[in-house]
Amino acid sequence: MRTVAGPVNRVIVVGAGLSGLSAALHLTGAGCSVTVLERADHVGGRVGRYRFDDYEIDSGATVLTLPELVDDALAAVGLDAASADPPLRIRPLSPAYHARFADGSDLRVFSDPDRMSREVARAYGPEEAARYRRLRDWLGRVFRAEYEQFLAANFDSPLDMVRIPEKRAALLDLIRLGAFGRLGDRVSRTLRDPRLTRLFTFQALYAGTAPAQALGVYGAIPYMDTALGVYFPDGGMRSVAETLAGALTATGGRLELETEVTRIEYAGGRARQVRLADGRALPCDAVVVTADLGSLDRFGARPRRGLRASPSAVVAHGTVPAEIAETWPVQAHHTIDFGAAWARTFAEITPRRGGRLMSDPSLLLTRPALSDAGLYLSRGGARYEPFSVLAPCPNLDSAPLEWDRLGPAYLRELLAVLEGRGYHGIATRFDVDRLDTPATWRDQGMLAGTPFSAAHLFRQTGPFRTRNLARGSANVVLAGCGTTPGVGVPTALLSGKLAAQRVVGENRVVRTRAPATVRRASATEAVN
Known part of the structure; x- marks a missing residue:
């Protein structure tokens, strides 16, 4: 396996998402001096948070699988979920999903x-x-x-x-x-x-x-x-990143929030220092970049040409009165509400050109307070719960829609569809505090306005995916969902570990058994 040549004592990680924090912990455990730089005011990246007046909500991924990979990252610095600060408690969801179909039937999914x-x-x-x-x-x-x-x-x-x-x-x-x-x-x-x-x-x-x-x-x-189970951590998905970040700083790593990297400066084909928006320049022996593929140019890393992006999503976050939500036809942490169409839905949102909005949407509804009662909030004596709805949609390459204008109207259509499917009150009582669209993701530098990065076509998968040893530099390594192994929470954690191996070699990064054979035992399940 090719690795970074020369000394790697000082490593800078750009981005404090799951891949960056995973890389930082594995590098710290291997003896490197690690500094993580994050432009936001919080950690997590795609698994971050939105903060409103009286509550917080997960801003991105809500499905956690293979929690052993969180344990793996913590173990790299000699910690575990219980000994970390803040500690992390991850519970299995049972059912993992509750599916509801257009004919009114439903099915729960158990591992x-x-x-x-x-x-x-x-x-x-x-x-x-x-x-x-x-x-x-x-x-x-x-x-x-x-x-x-x-x-x-x-x-x-x-x-x-x-x-x-x-x-x-x-x-x-x-x-x-x-x-x-x-x-x-x-x-x-x-x-x-x-x-x-x-x-x-x-x-x-x-x-x-x-x-x-x-x-x-x-x-x-x-x-x-x-089959391997879907899990949820107390406090929300954002608590995973917060625990990983706490473990990093507790074991010698540095983390700087609200710190934007403007460029990497090279000499002799190697990154020599990282330039920050505040004027500082930090010297380095190696850099791990977790930026989206759509933003690599600014770091001097050359992304592959002709990448095909995944579909995107419209996501609305807010709160709903618990008394309304308790009347809905499904009571579950994750509900997949399928439309009658199926093949047509994919044909609408996945083509490279000529994509369009789903004519019969299938939607993901997320109600985390059903698994963690501490997430309920009280307003004027009434109980509310955080709620999110996700609708897949085409990316900006296949459908360059004017989302700043279209977004609110499309959300009203989606809520009307759910109202008609029996989610009474959702069209009028769902208080939306944040609406993310492909325009949101584009403004954050994401490829084709999608948070799901490059599609996993055969030519963009496994050994054909954008490699994590960046072209054009001897000591810049990539991590994140755009590179090996791909999109998702477990793959992001793996991506950070693989990036660390590129920096220090496999022998200094502990290898673990496949999670298929290391199952988290739990006598109690969180039942929806």
Whole structure:
């Protein structure tokens, strides 16, 4: 594996998102002097927070899988979730999701195979439950075949897949499993009910592609979602980043908030110092850049040309009276409310050109106070809860819409749709404090106005994804969802670890077993 040549005593990490904090902890544990620079006034990046007058809410990702990777980052500096300051308590959600379909039927998603089998049998019959077991087994084998050698590994070249014995063996396993066929075809051949099929294919959207086009290797995503468990930390997703940041500063790392990096200054093909907006220049031996692919130019790193971006999203954050929300047809932390359309929905939002808004939207509703009662707030004697709704939409490359004008009107349409689906009161009683659109993400420097970065097409996946050892510099390393291994909370944490390996080598960064074999035990589940 190629690594940064020369001394690496002083490392600067640009960005305090999960990938940056993960990289910083692994580098600190390897003996480096690490400084993390963050332009915002808080840590977290895409897993940050919005602060309003009387409450906070998670600003980005709300789905946490593979929490062992949080433990892994803390263990790099000799801490764990309980000993960190602030401490971190992560609970499993059961169900992980609650799905509701256009015909009024619903299904809860449990990670426990027996419980999920009973749920599938209740809704679709015992034969479909048996077919679910077969699909779960196949998804698990795909996940285990690719985790160590593809997700949690660096690549110097696509040829690594054939010249490194362990990677070659994993590749052959995936070929035998049919993982390079289409995910949608495999799922629909195994399952019979189209509603259940959706639950094991909608995750392809995370990878930036429609299920009909997604490769079977992306079956690792629904496996993580539906079999390895979805979790939620006390205090919200933002508490993960806050705990990682606390662990960094407690063990010798530096963290500077509200500190913007304006450029990296090079000499002899190496980054020599990082220039800040306040005029300071910090010397360095290596730099880890976690900026989005759409912002790499300003750091002297050359992104790949011709990247295809994932679809984007419209996300509304605010509060709703608890007495209203308690009348809704589903009471769950995560609700996926599917429209009747399916293939058409993906055709509308995923094309490279000519994208449009969903004509029959499928939406993600998030109500975190149902899992953490401490998140409820009181106003004038009435109880309110934080609430978010997410609607996938095309990115700005495929649909350059005028979101500053369109956004509020589109949100009213979405809330009217939910009102018609039985979420009574949402159109008039949901107080929106923040509306994010592709224009929001564009203004933050994100590729094509999407928080989901480059799509996981075959030519942008694994060894073909933008490499984390930046071109044009001997000591600049990339981390984050645009590089190896890709989009998502667990992959962001892995990305930071892989970046640290590029700086100091694999032997100074502790390797752990695949989370498929290291399961978090819990006698109690948080039940929605």
